[in-house]
Amino acid sequence: MKKSRLRVPGPTEVPEKVLNKMALPMINHRGEQFRNLFLKVSEEIKYVFQTNNDVLIFPSAGTGVMEAAIANFFSPGDHIVSFQCGVFGERFAEIAESYGAKVEAIKVDYGKPITKEIVKERISNDKNNKIKGILFTQNETSTGVLNNIKELREAIGNHPALVIVDAISSLGAVELKTDEWGIDVVVSSSQKAFMLPPGLGFISVSEKAWNAYENSKMPKYYFDIKNAKNSLKKGETPYTPFVSLIYALEESLKIIKDEGLENIIKEHKRLSKVLREGVKAIGLKLFVEDEYASPTVTAVEIPEERKDLQKFLKNKFNITVAGGQDRLKDKIIRIGHLGYVDFLDIIAVISALEMAVGDERLFGKGVKAAEKIYFEGGL
Amino acid sequence: MKKSRLRVPGPTEVPEKVLNKMALPMINHRGEQFRNLFLKVSEEIKYVFQTNNDVLIFPSAGTGVMEAAIANFFSPGDHIVSFQCGVFGERFAEIAESYGAKVEAIKVDYGKPITKEIVKERISNDKNNKIKGILFTQNETSTGVLNNIKELREAIGNHPALVIVDAISSLGAVELKTDEWGIDVVVSSSQKAFMLPPGLGFISVSEKAWNAYENSKMPKYYFDIKNAKNSLKKGETPYTPFVSLIYALEESLKIIKDEGLENIIKEHKRLSKVLREGVKAIGLKLFVEDEYASPTVTAVEIPEERKDLQKFLKNKFNITVAGGQDRLKDKIIRIGHLGYVDFLDIIAVISALEMAVGDERLFGKGVKAAEKIYFEGGL
Structure with a gap:
């Protein structure tokens, strides 16, 4: 009997004391007790967003609040620039397109990040401020690339476009200073660094974004943020909350x-480095360079000799990792290490990878490298 | 945030799907549904005991059924031989003494097992069959020694004394063929290899033991096995079941x-060997020799340079191991690996021990040795 070790980049493992809360009896969602609770969490979640802006909570998957981040602020025909380095960046653009925005996609290769140069060049050419919205993905889960949002935001300068960040797989695990950096809209969801089951979408809205809301002509109902904000004032939600x-x-x-x-x-950051050093030490290849590697998910190239790596980890050790998406299918596995994950979880993954490589001369080598890094950081 | 890793030799970790059953609503313990359930488990548990004898289930700790194993079969003044190699063997004798038995303790050093020679010598000298009961501890949890019950039972031969085995920390994890080997009474409890929370005591009773029951004059009420058996016929328990x-x-x-x-x-057996080889490879000393090492708990000597080993594992890695008892206090730690434990749990313990030793040259060495053993056994 092997224990389930969920190492996909979300849903992540949920701490026991959080899971136990899911088993509490129902209460009236229009009653005093729920009102107080909802007001409390809506206020406290701002700490994770590093913001004083409103944060609204929807019963939805992450994609739902990505949709909210488009439909609430733009009108059909609006010019939106979407910076893409993977599947989730592409998805953001698809949503905008489906609502009638004029989307301009700027892509870099899978495995690479968006650079400040790329952003600067595009924005500085927009002399007449035609661009209404700029879409970034902080952590591109499909490749394991972390974009440097601070730098990218700086590259935009004073351009009036709304800056919107998909921080679904990073918020709460990676630095994102919403107010200090000047991010208008940030979206995230529950099943990542929040260590919760899937089901909640979060969206923060700056004053500038609220102004844009007033002019927005895209249709919205379920994800109408003003509706949600008006309800929140009374400690309520427009529709039945989760x-x-x-x-x-x-x-x-x-x-x-x-x-x-x-x-x-x-x-x-530390555990990401621990895993990466372990992977390198046994001769496996990392898909993304250290410099812009995600602290929440690590893509490892599938070696020729172990084509069945994902299945091997599942069948032999009950470790569940994600495969590659789209053109990365069968090329990489993606190991999630966000939220409720600790050093010894990483050691377990490395040990299983050592067994997957199956070369006795390499046994313990990955663990050694990992332990060294961790030890040097102080126990 | 570090995950709790419970590596004491009981209570052991409980699989999620077992834990979930603990949350089911109450039912009438004198109703049809409970009757069917209780009859079912009372029958199915015989498989773990490897017996066709009655197995009775009490709401009690393991010590409770140890008491049942004395009070139900003997009378004050009865001569009982207690073979002891640790704290739990001593406890069994204390119980017998407290009920007025004349207990003869035969001890070997902590860390050593009872040998067939010791048993043979004592039993063969009992020409007039004065000995009424013989007490063994299969797995001496306090030292990590496994007694070879099969051999010890053979050494008793045809002597008419009741043979009673405390298998609390071994049954379900270690071979114990109750009927084939001719063991009259076996006791165990829920929080060990049964992978349950504490709260249930189990006792198997041979025909010979039932005959002894009829002549027993020791007082008994809560732990009266005949009472329990009579209730069980109706799918019930004498007192409120857990x-x-x-x-x-x-x-x-x-x-x-x-x-x-x-x-x-x-x-x-395999995971015990994996752990032991890992421990040896980083220069830590095992308290018990391989030959009679327990497959469920491993005692590791606390090195001079890491006096705080137990606390270190707890504070730095949230791994909970047991300390030594009585005269072994501060001399050993005891690592439990019974029930719901897998290979990667053992790897985690070894990695934490490598960090405890703190010698970078040894990093990965224990894991390597452990992986080698495991790998050779086939994945």
């Missing part, structure tokens, strides 16, 4: 606050 | 049956 997940969110926000966001961010 | 744990027991028996007892026993 009560169990709101209980759980309260608990996970408490954990994040107690641990401290900075510590959590540091630990994600 | 309903939630009976739900959970049904699930754990299913898991054990599906995995197959033989496979489980093999895997415990």
Whole structure:
């Protein structure tokens, strides 16, 4: 009997004390108890977003709040620039297109990040401020690339376009200073660094974005943020909230606050490095260079000698990792290490990879490299 | 945030699907549904005991059924020989003494097993069959020694004394053929290889033991096995049963049956060897020799340079191991690996021990040795 070890980049493992909250009995979602709870979590979640802006909580997958980030702020025909380095960047553009925006896609190769040069060049050429929105993906889960949002935002300068960041697989695990950096809209969801089951989408909205809302002509109903904000003033939601997940969110926000966001961010970086050094030491290839590697998901190239790597990890060790998407199918596996993951979880993955490589001379080598890095950081 | 890794030799970790059964609503313990359930588990548990004898289930700790194994079969003044190699052997004798038996303790040093020679010598000298009971501990949890019950039982031959085995920390993880070897009474409990929370005590009773019951004059009430057997005929218990744990027991028996007892026993042996080779490879000392090492708990000597080994594992990695008991206090730690434990759990312990030793030259060495053993056994 082998324990299930969920190492996909979301849904992530959920701490026991958070899971237990999911089992609490239902309460009236229009009653005093729920109102207080909902007001509390809606306020406390701002800490994770590093913002004083409104943060609205929807019962939805991450893609739902990506849609909210388009439909609430733009009108059909609006020019939106979408910077893409993988599947999730592409998805953001698809959503904008489906709502009638005029989307301009700027792509870099899978495995590479968007650079400030690319952004600067495009924005500085927009002399008449035709661009209304700029879409970034902070952490491109499909390749394991982290875009440097701080730099990219700086490259935009004073251009009046709304800056919108998909931080679904990064927020709470990677630095994202919404207010300090001047990000108008940030979206995230529950099943990643929030350590919750899937089901909640989060969206932060700056004052500038609220102004854009007033002029937006795209249709919206379920994801109407003004509707949500008006309800929130009374501690309510426009439609039935996901009560169990709101209980759980309260608990996970408490954990994040107690641990401290900075510590959590540091630990994600550290564990990412631990895994990467372990992978390198046994001769496996990382798909993304260290410099812009994601702290939450690591893509490892599938070696010729172990084509069945994903299945091997599942069948022999009950470790579930993700495969590659689209043109990366059968090329990489993606190992998630965000949220409720610790050093010894990483060691377990490396040990399983050592067995997958199956060369006795390499046994322990990955673990050694990993331990060295971790040890040097202080226990 | 580090995950809790419970590596004491019981209570052991409980699989999620077993834990979930603990959350089911209460039912009438005198109703049809409970009757069917209780009859079912009382029958199915015989597979783990490898017996056709009655097995009775009490709401109690393991010590409770140890008491049952004395009070039900003997009378004050009866001569009982207690073979002891650790704290739990001593406890069995204390119980017998407290009920007025004349207990003769035969001890070997902590860390050593009872040998067939010791048993043979004592039994063959009992020409007039004065000895009424013989007490063994299959797995001495306090030292990590496994007694070879098969050999010890053979050494007793045809002597008419009742042979009683405390298999609390071994049954379900270590071979114990109750009927084939001729063991009259076996006791065990829920929080070990049964992968359940604490709360249930189990006792198997041979025909010979039932005959002894009829002549027993020791007082008994709660642990009266005849009372329990009479109730069981109707699918009931004499006093209120631990309903939630009976739900959970049904699930754990299913898991054990599906995995197959033989496979489980093999895997415990294998993981014990994996851990021991890992420990040796980084220069730590095992308290017990390989030959009679327990497959469920491993005692590691605390090195001079890491006096705080138990605390270190707890504070740095949230791994909970047991300390030494009595005269072994501060001399050893005891690592439990019974029940719901897999290879990667062992790797995690070894990696943490490597960090505890803290010698970079040894990093990965223990894991390497462990992987080698495991790999050779086939993935």
